[in-house]
Amino acid sequence: MVVRRLFRDSAHLVRPALVLVACMALFLVVRSAIIPKAFGQYGHYRPGALDLVRQHPIAFAGQDTCVMCHDDQATVRAAGKHAHVACEACHGPLAQHADDPAAHVPKLPDVADLCRRCHEKDAAKPRNFPQVATAEHSSGMACNTCHQPHNPHL
Amino acid sequence: MIPGVDGFMYPNEVELQWSVLIVLYPYITGLVAGAFILASLERVFNVAAVRPTYRLALLTALAFLLVAPLPLQLHLGHPERSLEMYLTPHTSSAMAMFGFVYLWYLTVVLLLEIWLEYRTEIVGLAQSTRGLKRWIYRALTLGSYDVSPAARRMDEKVGYAVTVIGVPSAFLLHGYVGFIFGSVKANPWWSTPLMPVVFLFSAMVSGIAAVMVLYVVCMKLRKTAIDMRCLDTIARYLFYTFVIDFTLEMLDLIHRTYESDESFRSLDFMVHTRLLFSHVILQIFLGTLVPLFLLAANQLWRYTEGTRKAMYMTAGALTLVGIFAMRWNVVIGGQLFSKSFLGYTSYKMQLASREGLVAAVLLMILPFVIFFVLVKLLPPWQGGKAHEA
Structure with missing residues (x-):
């Protein structure tokens, strides 16, 4: 009886919790969609960045x-x-x-x-x-x- | 000779990297933390006299918190990159960890506490208003219209718990800002473990002063009587916090003077020349000693209501200027001297650039615009009875 009353009186508190959970879930979905798959393979960076650097025209002959x-x-x-x-x-x-x-x-x-x-x-x-x-x-x-x-x- | 430079500076020290926007950032964050601490006085520490400012303090904290990251993002030049710290946070980056502290404080502490506090009004307004306002309030109810006494009692309990969690969160939020400066070991002006503590107490001082001034201004604008018991209590707590803050700053000063390490002569010279106005006159004299004297006088002698209001307002306004000067002296002062201790540069603020005076003024106006909208949306005036402890 006490537990049921407690659930009834605190039912509205579930809503901000749900909003928070929904926002976190959305964040995780967006995060997994945005972050390149190989991120962190060699360190805390995107391995594709190395290819981009390699594409720069060479300025120094050496x-x-x-x-x-x-x-x-x-x-x-x-x-x-x-x-x-x-x-x-x-x-x-x-x-x-x-x-x-x-x-x-x-x-x-x-x-x-x-x-x-x-x-x-x-x-x-x-x-x-x-x-x-x-x-x-x-x-x-x-x-x-x-x-x-x-x-x-x- | 390079204009504005005296003595020897390393090439990368001549031009300041952190501008007035980086001064605004700890200032605004401090106001958030301080305003929240004031709100917690009533809720957690049972100081019923400050009840008239409880909601005002929460809305002030929210208005300033929403603006707090903007100076940093404007300084970055690529504001969209700031989201990277949420997407791929590096655990060794204090800035990245701050992003999560900020989000925690915004969502779990401040928004939740405001929602719990205003639920009765939100439900009432969702039923009594029309048009767009009705939709806004309906959205704010999150679909729950239960404002029965039992449900409100539950709100009280959860609200209390949120505030209890909020106090260390506010400490963390602003202690972090001090940590960012205090942990720069190459800079003797910043590098002291006292920095987070000093920042924290100065944040409390500025936040309490800001809410006190806002309360008086709002009451004047609304032509409503000021609750003098409330104002006296806020001024008393401002005095207590200010004494601790001033003691800590003096402790830092005495420690530096006694220790007199290799940086001391250079820093001492800087305080007596380039920082004389902003440090000695604005921060220490006008921004600390004068308000402390005004607040202390009220603890010792009785004045008429009018005199007290004038004294509190003067003390509050000077405190806000003094704390801003403190942030200025930390951020700008820390970049004016050479790490060789052989020279000094100067900071010339730009006017209408991305990091200039106009941008800084607009960023300082923005929280007040947000505050105005919040007050219209969630009027803090019918504050109701004090919270049950």
């Missing part, structure tokens, strides 16, 4: 490709402090040039802007890293007037 034609510059560079700076770090992405050197002739970098990206004086850089206050150091002269970029000795 060190080995550059050296195939420009071995003279590579030899000079290998002897100096820029030995471990890749060609395209300064010259920019040149995959198109490597594919068709005649059709895509790269522009030489603007040294006034390029060198100071790494060598501008900055308190945050290690003390033994070569750095200068460019405005005072060169008075506007291009860096390669004195320095040889591929092997930057004086």
